Amino acid sequence: MLTCREMSELGSDIIESHLSLRTRLAVLMHLRMCSRCKLYIKQLRLTSDVLQRLPFQDETVDSQAILKKLQTPDQ
Template identity: 55%
Template sequence: MLKCRQVSELGSEIVDRRLGVGTRLAVLAHLGLCPHCRRYLRQLRLTAETLKRLPLEDEPEAPAILAAIRRRQGETKD
């Protein structure tokens, strides 16, 4: 039987349905007995669904952010 930690480590694979048959059965057995992991996976699925609904935007700030990081790195080297 899987432990809660193992189920949480498989969270992304569970949500994305990328588990093999044996692992999937072990996860389902654990979820049948563990309300905490069921809640965790519901929250993970909700988060994934919410993120998918966010509009994709260009990242015009990315070059400015990168430049600022490089400046800071240069400041700390002195």
Template identity: 40%
Template sequence: MLTCKEQVARSSDYLDGQLSFRERLMVRHHLMFCPNCRRFVRQMRLMQATLRAMPEEPVPGVDDLAERLSAERQKHNTQP
């Protein structure tokens, strides 16, 4: 059986369908018994879906907004 560390290392390839049949079986076997790795793979699936849903072109003004939010956060973190 795979260790959690080995499972994490194979997770991207598993989700992308790039593992051999034997490797897929090993991953699935590990996932049957490890709730933490199941949660990790579920989070990776959600992240992949979120990235696919994002627009290809950057949204106008998003960099300015990110800079303003960062400055506000820093200002609030330095205030007593």
């Protein structure tokens, strides 16, 4: 079973579907019982969509870096 911390570490991999089937199942199971992570992934997905629609080139906006920042709100 995944912890909430592991979920936040997986963050961008989850929304970009860079997960093995096994991990994806573990993520889905966690999301079913954890409304906090559900909301977190939802927001991450929304943010990712917005970033992809921005009219910037990869050199000016590092969306991965922004997503990483979002994943560590304590810093």
